[in-house]
Amino acid sequence: MHCHNEAKTPPETGDIPKILLIGNPNVGKSVIFSKLTGHEVIASNFPGTTVTYSSGKIKLQGKQALLTDVPGIYSLEAASKAEEVATNLLSTGADALICVLDATNLERNLNFALQLKKYRIPIVFALNMMDVAEQKGIKIDALVLQNILGYPVIPTVAVRNIGLSELLKKTFAGIGQVSSIEPQQGFSSEDRWKEVGRITSMVQKLEHRHSTFWERLGDSMIMPIPGIFVAILVVLISLGIIAGGGRVLRAAILLPLINEIYAPFVSGIVSSLVSEGILRNILIGDYGLLIKGIEWPFALILPYVLLFYIVLSFLEDTGYLPRLGVLGDGIMRRLGVQGSDLIPLMLGYGCAIPAILGTRTATTYKQRLIVSVLISLAVPCISQTGAFIALLGDRSVLVLLLVYFIAICVIFFGGIVLKRAIPGQSSTILIEVPNLLMPNPSAIFKKIWIRVKHFLIEAGIPMLIGIAVASLVAETGLLINFSRLLEPVVVNWLGLPPEASLSLILGVIRRELAVLPLLEMNLSTMQLLVGSVVSLFYIPCLAVLGVLIKEFGVKVAAAISVFTIIFALFFAGLINQIGNFVMFLL
Amino acid sequence: MSLYKIKKATNCIIESVPTQKILEALGIRKGVNVRVLVRQPLGGPVVVRVGQRDIAISSEYAKQITVKEVV
Numbered sequence: 001m002h003c004h005n006e007a008k009t010p011p012e013t014g015d016i017p018k019i020l021l022i023g024n025p026n027v028g029k030s031v032i033f034s035k036l037t038g039h040e041v042i043a044s045n046f047p048g049t050t051v052t053y054s055s056g057k058i059k060l061q062g063k064q065a066l067l068t069d070v071p072g073i074y075s076l077e078a079a080s081k082a083e084e085v086a087t088n089l090l091s092t093g094a095d096a097l098i099c100v101l102d103a104t105n106l107e108r109n110l111n112f113a114l115q116l117k118k119y120r121i122p123i124v125f126a127l128n129m130m131d132v133a134e135q136k137g138i139k140i141d142a143l144v145l146q147n148i149l150g151y152p153v154i155p156t157v158a159v160r161n162i163g164l165s166e167l168l169k170k171t172f173a174g175i176g177q178v179s180s181i182e183p184q185q186g187f188s189s190e191d192r193w194k195e196v197g198r199i200t201s202m203v204q205k206l207e208h209r210h211s212t213f214w215e216r217l218g219d220s221m222i223m224p225i226p227g228i229f230v231a232i233l234v235v236l237i238s239l240g241i242i243a244g245g246g247r248v249l250r251a252a253i254l255l256p257l258i259n260e261i262y263a264p265f266v267s268g269i270v271s272s273l274v275s276e277g278i279l280r281n282i283l284i285g286d287y288g289l290l291i292k293g294i295e296w297p298f299a300l301i302l303p304y305v306l307l308f309y310i311v312l313s314f315l316e317d318t319g320y321l322p323r324l325g326v327l328g329d330g331i332m333r334r335l336g337v338q339g340s341d342l343i344p345l346m347l348g349y350g351c352a353i354p355a356i357l358g359t360r361t362a363t364t365y366k367q368r369l370i371v372s373v374l375i376s377l378a379v380p381c382i383s384q385t386g387a388f389i390a391l392l393g394d395r396s397v398l399v400l401l402l403v404y405f406i407a408i409c410v411i412f413f414g415g416i417v418l419k420r421a422i423p424g425q426s427s428t429i430l431i432e433v434p435n436l437l438m439p440n441p442s443a444i445f446k447k448i449w450i451r452v453k454h455f456l457i458e459a460g461i462p463m464l465i466g467i468a469v470a471s472l473v474a475e476t477g478l479l480i481n482f483s484r485l486l487e488p489v490v491v492n493w494l495g496l497p498p499e500a501s502l503s504l505i506l507g508v509i510r511r512e513l514a515v516l517p518l519l520e521m522n523l524s525t526m527q528l529l530v531g532s533v534v535s536l537f538y539i540p541c542l543a544v545l546g547v548l549i550k551e552f553g554v555k556v557a558a559a560i561s562v563f564t565i566i567f568a569l570f571f572a573g574l575i576n577q578i579g580n581f582v583m584f585l586l
Numbered sequence: 587m588s589l590y591k592i593k594k595a596t597n598c599i600i601e602s603v604p605t606q607k608i609l610e611a612l613g614i615r616k617g618v619n620v621r622v623l624v625r626q627p628l629g630g631p632v633v634v635r636v637g638q639r640d641i642a643i644s645s646e647y648a649k650q651i652t653v654k655e656v657v
Contacts, residue, residue: 077607104638111611189610330626429630429644430631433640
């Protein structure tokens with residue numbers, strides 16, 4: 001019984017078989033993963049969306065297996081952090097591999113597929129994005145390919161569930177079935193490319209087609225002209241949807257609902273049940289948990305979170321973001337990073353956590369650190385943006401714009417300084433520009449839903465805790481003591497009212513909580529600017545601190561925290577002092 | 587001639603490539619046909635089409651890649 005098809009005993013790692021989902025970057029592994037396991041993972045149309053692996057169970061007719069979504073890699077040589085993760089997973093042993101191949105880019109994907117065979121682990125190939133390939137006039141004979149590779153090749157369109165049940169069946173059937181077609185030994189990489197060329201010419205037919213509208217649009221987006229105008233247009237439309245749409249949702253629908261219906265109703269009930277005193281104030285007073293705990297997260301922040309993720313998810317799935325990275329590389333280089341680092345920076349305008357995790361695709365430590373510091377310091381998350389709009393939108397749009405202008409200047413000059421201050425090398429851009437695609441609506445809805453749900457759980461609870469802290473320190477008189485302690489900084493240096501010390505306390509918990517208390521303080525325009533600048537640069541939230549510790553260690557995380565606090569107080573105070581001096585001269 | 591010096595919309599064949607695993611994995615290899623689509627300003631990358639796919643190659647790498655124009 002020593003033929004090549006004998007069933008291998010699975011390695012002793014738990015009682016169910018382990019299956020790895022593997023392939024080049026941006027071929028659709030995460031889409032397949034979430035469809036097969038029902039787990040919610042974020043998938044996008046750019047390389048490097050998955051930076052760490054996630055696992056989930058797949059089931060078929062009573063059988064179970066553990067599927068692991070491995071970060072996309074170009075080769076098996078452990079050159080980047082993602083490749084290290086992938087090769088480690090491969091070498092710890094798996095019972096089967098699902099290797100996803102991009103049908104629109106067969107040659108390169110085959111080169112990877114051939115490298116996989118040397119591990120002697122059973123493989124099922126998913127030949128994905130068959131629909132896009134067809135539009136491009138690419139025809140691939142999956143049966144011939146299957147015979148050459150010696151393993152099942154299933155054509156799929158993962159976003160539309162095509163071919164996935166077949167893939168699942170073949171995967172379970174394949175566990176333990178190593179192909180009888182031996183991988184060639186002593187293959188040099190040149191031999192391998194020759195083999196790839198031979199296979200491709202046998203299975204693939206290219207039909208010349210006129211380029212589609214999306215192809216031409218995608219091409220024009222990476223030309224400096226009109227690319228730069230497209231970029232400006234995309235940014236303006238995005239801002240219009242987020243800021244304009246958010247205003248409508250907030251001012252026309254949610255605030256009236258809460259202020260005119262919900263708040264009087266709850267206040268009425270609480271007033272009749274709880275007698276006047278600290279408890280009633282904690283529930284429905286200035287920072288009343290039942291009032292602000294609903295108004296702040298749901299009316300002031302949520303509309304912007306929802307709209308931001310609608311816009312971001314759409315942009316991600318079209319494949320536009322890497323094009324922006326290619327266009328912006330010339331500027332990003334000046335900041336010690338490169339064009340592809342623009343993507344984590346932009347994610348940071350949503351939430352710093354996925355943004356900082358996303359820097360794992362950057363190949364050098366220096367770049368990761370620069371991007372993470374800039375995000376922690378000067379990229380306001382969408383919650384904070386919602387809070388800024390609530391604070392400044394009605395009072396002074398000019399100050400609102402000024403705050404974002406200051407932030408961008410600090411990112412720019414901060415990058416220039418960090419480039420020189422942090423030792424080490426930055427790698428230069430070398431990326432693949434993905435196909436420009438019309439996003440799949442159901443995939444987008446799902447992604448928005450994952451992110452909004454995530455926000456409600458991950459942000460809602462700390463926000464409630466923050467508001468509880470606020471009402472406790474305000475109602476118990478602790479705030480007065482704190483304010484007295486911080487008076488030299490808050491009042492003398494920053495020129496803010498003493499109770500603004502609350503912002504500095506709450507700002508540690510979450511970014512928007514540094515802004516929202518200012519809403520109740522009747523500030524002058526100058527104070528609005530100073531207060532906003534403090535909260536902009538102030539320490540990122542506790543959750544981000546946790547991620548910084550995990551990614552860079554306690555020392556670096558502590559250094560970033562201390563630096564952001566000092567920078568925020570120093571810079572905002574400087575604005576206050578200079579402003580006062582100028583006003584004194586006038 | 588270095589890839590960085592090629593005018594846009596020119597087809598060429600790659601003659602030599604520095605040893606860089608990702609370049610090779612992306613299909614930028616000796617003997618391969620590429621078409622230069624654009625060179626980004628401010629020291630940005632050169633974008634080339636290899637087969638069906640566009641690859642952005644930084645000026646640093648592009649300067650080390652030599653090519654021959656195809657007429």
